Amino acid sequence: MVSTFIASIQNFEKFTTQNLRYIAAESVQDVMEHAMRPQPSVKRTGGTFEIGKIPVDTSDLIRSLRSSVGTGGGAMGETSYIAVIAGMDPHDVLTFEWTAKHAAPMEFGFTTKSGTTVPGRHFVGANAARFSEFVERNAAEVRR
Amino acid sequence: MNEEDIANGLGQALDDAMLGYPIVWENRYLRDGSGNLVETPNKAQMPYLVVEFVRTSRRNRALVGGVPKKGSQVSEGFMQITVVSERDAFSSAATGIADDVADVFPPATSITITGGKITIMDFPTVIQGFPDDVSWRVPVRVPYRATST
Numbered sequence: 001m002v003s004t005f006i007a008s009i010q011n012f013e014k015f016t017t018q019n020l021r022y023i024a025a026e027s028v029q030d031v032m033e034h035a036m037r038p039q040p041s042v043k044r045t046g047g048t049f050e051i052g053k054i055p056v057d058t059s060d061l062i063r064s065l066r067s068s069v070g071t072g073g074g075a076m077g078e079t080s081y082i083a084v085i086a087g088m089d090p091h092d093v094l095t096f097e098w099t100a101k102h103a104a105p106m107e108f109g110f111t112t113k114s115g116t117t118v119p120g121r122h123f124v125g126a127n128a129a130r131f132s133e134f135v136e137r138n139a140a141e142v143r144r
Numbered sequence: 145m146n147e148e149d150i151a152n153g154l155g156q157a158l159d160d161a162m163l164g165y166p167i168v169w170e171n172r173y174l175r176d177g178s179g180n181l182v183e184t185p186n187k188a189q190m191p192y193l194v195v196e197f198v199r200t201s202r203r204n205r206a207l208v209g210g211v212p213k214k215g216s217q218v219s220e221g222f223m224q225i226t227v228v229s230e231r232d233a234f235s236s237a238a239t240g241i242a243d244d245v246a247d248v249f250p251p252a253t254s255i256t257i258t259g260g261k262i263t264i265m266d267f268p269t270v271i272q273g274f275p276d277d278v279s280w281r282v283p284v285r286v287p288y289r290a291t292s293t
Binding site for chain 2: 051109110112114122130
């Protein structure tokens with residue numbers, strides 16, 4: 001679904017390692033910032049919601065983010081991704097997990113006890129799919 | 145080429161595959177084999193498929209200082225097809241159905257639509273299943289890119 005980092009950059013060999021690190025970090029940060037944009041729960045909106053934003057009712061979901069590098073234990077909390085991205089190198093494997101029990105139903109959709117099909121919010125998928133777009137934009141910024 | 149054309153093209157490809165499971169389209173309810181509304185799905189209706197479209201980007205490259213040209217309009221996103229199956233049953237059956245759904249959309253598949261074409265950009269992703277209040281769900285995400293012709 002998401003193009004690789006290098007495949008997203010035209011003439012990537014012309015960038016310095018420092019620039020590649022900047023582009024990678026900014027692009028991951030863009031994905032995470034978009035994924036963590038909050039929206040009120042349907043209890044407050046009366047049923048409407050936006051695709052690509054994280055729903056916030058009790059804040060359990062948004063606070064359940066665990067961010068880590070490699071096999072490290074990582075950090076918890078809604079801003080935990082900032083420190084992890086700040087220390088990343090382009091070859092690192094970063095992991096972001098929303099550990100709340102209702103994270104998957106909110107992302108992918110679910111069926112209520114009464115049988116109503118509720119669509120997903122896709123706060124992760126819709127923004128992860130834009131990774132290449134963010135990479136292109138950040139690479140263009142470095143080229144200027 | 146508009147979003148309706150894209151949704152119709154992808155939906156038709158899924159329908160044409162005749163996988164043999166009821167399909168719940170966006171903003172529609174489940175219907176039984178006779179076309180009757182099923183307001184409260186239960187085990188008797190499972191497994192069935194739920195379709196959603198997630199549009200992530202729509203742009204017109206011709207507007208970036210150029211003149212209108214072939215393929216200038218680009219729309220990207222993914223189609224999510226979720227296998228909804230019984231809870232408290234072995235998950236392998238639902239995963240197998242998800243694999244069958246994924247096989248409908250191999251990478252580089254091209255679907256001609258009004259005013260453009262859809263290309264499947266990568267292997268569909270079969271996501272780890274999870275339970276909700278009444279079912280076991282296995283989402284399949286199909287990444288697409290549609291361009292005008």
